[in-house]
Amino acid sequence: MDSSSLVIIKYLLLYSEWGNVKRVVNLTLAVVLVVGTVGAVTGVGGPVGAATAQETPECGFPITETDATGESVTVEGPPETVVTLNPSGAQILWEIGAKEKVTGVTKHAMNLEGAEERTNISNAGQTISHEIVVDLAPDLVIVPLSRVATEEDVETLRDAGLTVFAYSTANSIDEVRERTLLTGQLVDECEGAVETVEWMDKQLDIVADAVEDKERPDVLYTFFGFTAGEQTHIHDILEAAGGNNVAADAGIEEYQPVNEEVVLAEDPDWIVLNSNSPEIPEGEGFEQTTAVQEGQTIVLDINHINRPGPRIVYAVQELAEAFHPEAYAEAVEAAESTPTPTGEQPEDDETPASDTEPTESADDDGAGFGVVVLLGGLLGVSLLGLGRKARHTGDK
Structure with a gap:
């Protein structure tokens, strides 16, 4: 894949200024991101x-x-x-x-x-x-x-x-x-x-206990007309939370555009969005999904789902609570009733997400401002938590 395609994908991962983003037209991109050489990939769906x-x-x-x-x-x-x-x-x-x-x-x-x-x-x-x-x-x-x-x-x-x-x-x-x-x-x-x-x-582990042996709802994560398939930390998040990533079922790897036909065929029970792309994409394919018909959509802080750092745990927790509310509540209660040797839970110290400039990237591996102009020239189309309290001062 050429560098322009990679730039496009990374820009789409990061930007919020587009408002309602529409379906990708005549676009076929495959994304090849650099895979880390350190550490093993977690077994999907297992006790992470x-x-x-x-x-x-x-x-x-x-x-x-x-x-x-x-x-x-x-x-x-x-x-x-x-x-x-x-x-x-x-x-x-x-x-x-x-x-x-x-x-x-x-x-x-x-x-x-x-x-x-x-x-x-x-x-x-x-x-x-x-x-x-x-x-x-x-x-x-x-x-x-x-x-x-x-x-x-x-x-x-x-x-x-x-x-x-x-x-x-x-x-x-x-x-x-x-x-x-x-x-x-x-x-x-x-x-x-x-x-x-x-x-x-x-x-x-609390989440893994909660979702063990539970029926997994079909889940689609979408942002600016794209989705996350296998070989992404977002795929791990969806699966760890007790969901089934339908993008992976559709054979999608890395980050790729998702069209309405795929959405309609997979018919996700839940649609997951982020705070920089919080609107359900327009189109009959999305409107007819079980997720939309039953109001099962959830918007996550983009800092928790798109940024590969320790706070991805917040996204896992929030999704598990949405997908399996009773089981997750029971698992949390059981964990809280069990004494642990590490008791310190300091305060939250992250600036609220609303303080992040909406026209700036809120994601890791950031790309550039002015991406709308670049994409217009390249594509010629309109694209579609039990909060952690950190060790010292806490973050969320």
């Missing part, structure tokens, strides 16, 4: 939390790891200052208790409490300002690779003398876990990383 017994990583320096660019990266000592070039990286740093080390973030990470006090490293468009990052002189730059933060950015910053570690795109819940633990090692926050992953596993 129980699937990975994590060994406790040890923090020690110097630490040398091979990153997504194939570079052997050495961090000589515990970094005191960190810059991240994508909001999923910032989310992880906030979650594991390393946010005080962060000196620079992109404008797409401004939903995090206190992020406005950090230096904005974004240019006026959707690119990274190398000059700002270099001027900050961080001990470590963390880069989840994307259409905004590219290998070229990584190379430029390395040529400027910075230590840069790049991650590939996380395409499963397990890869989010692995990225979280490795980040903890890189920034000397191993304890916080382990606690974050343990929290994820605990909450996912």
Whole structure:
């Protein structure tokens, strides 16, 4: 697939300014996203939390790891200052208790409490300002690779003398876990990383208990006329919540457009939307679905479903509560009545989603502003939680 197609898909993942988005006309795109080299893909539909017994990583320096660019990266000592070039990286740093080390973030990470006090490293468009990052002189730059933060950015910053570690795109819940633990090692926050992953596993285990042996409703996630098939973290979210992702049943992999014929044929019981694309797409195919006829649609915070970080757990919880309300309530009650050795549940510290600029990307792996103009020229058509309380200051 050429780079233009990838740009289109990533832009569609990220933007909210289009309002009511219509059916894709004469468009056939396949998306090939970079799959992470670290961590195993979670077994679909299984008890996600129980699937990975994590060994406790040890923090020690110097630490040398091979990153997504194939570079052997050495961090000589515990970094005191960190810059991240994508909001999923910032989310992880906030979650594991390393946010005080962060000196620079992109404008797409401004939903995090206190992020406005950090230096904005974004240019006026959707690119990274190398000059700002270099001027900050961080001990470590963390880069989840994307259409905004590219290998070229990584190379430029390395040529400027910075230590840069790049991650590939996380395409499963397990890869989010692995990225979280490795980040903890890189920034000397191993304890916080382990606690974050343990929290994820605990909450996912509650959901797994709730949905075990339950009939799975057919579910379609749609955003700007696209859907998420297999080999995506969103597929993992839908399945972990006790749903059956009909996009996967239709043979869709990665992120692809979904047409009305497929929607009508699959007839989902539930339609899942996000806060940047909250309207049900127009068209008879959608209107005739069981989901629409029975009012079974749900809108999730885009920061929780489209951004591959620990907060994807919120999306799993909210969906499980919608799909299996009684079973989920019973599982939560049972878990709350069982004493656990890890009792601390600090406060929520995420800025409400409404504070996110509606014309900016609220998703990880962000793409560019001005995408409407680009798509108009390229396509010539109109496209169609038991909340977690984080370890230190909490996020949601």
